[in-house]
Amino acid sequence: MAATARIADAPRGVDQVVREELRPRVAEIDAGAYPEAALRALGGSGAFGHHLGEAGEGLLAAVDAMGLVGEACLSTAFCVWCQDALAWYLARSEEAGPRRHLAAVASGEALGGTGLSNPMKALAGIEPLALEGRREGNGYRVRGRLPWVSNLGPGHRFAGIFALPDGRRLMGLFEAGGKAVSISANARFVALEGTGTYTVMVRDAFVPDEDIVSGDTAAFVPRIRNGFVLLQTGMGLGLARGVAAMMRQDARGREQARFLPLGPEAIEERAEALRERVAAAAQVHAETGRGAFLEILRLRLDVSLLALEAAQAGMLQLGARGYLEGAEAFRRLREAQFVAIVTPSVKHITTELARGV
Known part of the structure; x- marks a missing residue:
């Protein structure tokens, strides 16, 4: 599919x-400005x-909209993913209380993120769950520390999972600031500095029952995890297409780099093939089995590798011009590394794939 066709079919x-x-x-965003406007x-525009x-x-x-953003700026595309993920959880909650926030999140009136990096690692046995809670009155007292939560600012909400003394794990909404x-x-950070990423200290915060997204995350997480990961493909696909466009616009460098192993045509072909796999995976996102989740992870891995290879190709074409401070090629290289390390990272994914079904 041509880039012009994607734009024509994209959300108005x-x-x-x-x-x-x-x-x-x-x-400005690359230097640390949060892209709130x-x-x-x-x-x-309806993107969320x-x-x-x-x-x-x-x-x-949603992946296509994120991809359009990622063609220009991965920092903003990542914030889009954070917003999308929060809306994804709220839309799938069976509780009326947290769903009252859904319209504001989906419209961009309320901004927020997801504190599920740690829980996803905890579920994989990579690190312990960071938040602990106890029942108190009509809610829960929660404490702990989350090292990185993104798309935050004062008043922004994010979803987090905490453990109770009896071993149950709940997902609740927290208000930052x-x-x-x-x-x-x-x-x-070396990249993504404008994403509103903070360390969050939760000091006996009260989470009322009306802000409990799920009281049974053992059942809820399998329902949301495919979409959680699949949505991330918009970042990598957008970055790869943005690099291909940058390479095409550099006419002199393109001629000199014509014998390099990866050019813009090949990048675009691989991106389109991956998008077709995303389309197929999206149709079966509701499958909760581990086998289906591993297929989503394989797809996410392939998108990460394309982003890395495309950014490297762009840097090789630009050469010394791309190695200057402020160069677009260097920004895309730094951004591509983030695509590969954000949860689930390439390291995390390959570990899960090695474990098998």
């Missing part, structure tokens, strides 16, 4: 938001609402 307004709100600010405009039903077409539309749920930026 996403391409315009990318062109007018995002591309002029990419350098672009995110709210994307919400207004396509995947709220059960239909696979909606999930694919107060004394009980404080956020702090304790490190500076």
Whole structure:
């Protein structure tokens, strides 16, 4: 499918938001500016609402919208994924309380993220669950520390999973920025600095029953994990296409690099083949078996590898021009590394695949 066809089929307004709100600010965002205006405009375009039903077409539309954003800026595409993931959980909650936030999240009126990096690793046996809670009145007291939660700011909500003394694990909504749920930026990243990523300290925060997304995460997580991972493919596919476009625009360098092993045509062909696999996987996203999840992980791995190879190809074509501070090729190289290390990382995925069914 040609890039122009993808834009024509994309949610109305996403391409315009990318062109007018995002591309002029990419350098600022890469340096650490949070793209709040672009995110709210994307919400207004409907970018965060396509995947709220059960239909696979909606999930694919969300991936395509994220891909358009990722062609320009992976930081913003990652924030889109965080927003999409939060909406994904809320839409699948069987509880009326947390679903009251869904319309605001889907429209971009309310921004927020997902604190499920640690729980996904905990479920895989990579690290212990970071949050613990106890029953108190009409809710729970929760404490713990989450090293990295993204798309946050004061008043933003995020979903987190905490363990009770009896071993049960619940998912609840937390509001960032107060004394009980404080956020702090304790490190500076080589990329994705503008994503509102913070360390979160949860100090006996009260989570009322009406903000419990799931009281049984053992059953809930298998229902959301395929979409959680599948949505991430929009980041890598968008980055790869953005690199291919950058390479095409560099006419002089393209001629000199014509004998390199990976050019823009091959990148675009591989991206389109992966998108077709995303479309097929989206149709069966509701399957909860481990075999289905492993297939999603294989797809996510292949997207990560394409992003890495495409960014490397772009750097090789640009050569010394891409090695300058502020160069687009270097930004895309740094961004591609993030695609490979964000949960589930390549290391995490290959471990799961080695375990098998």
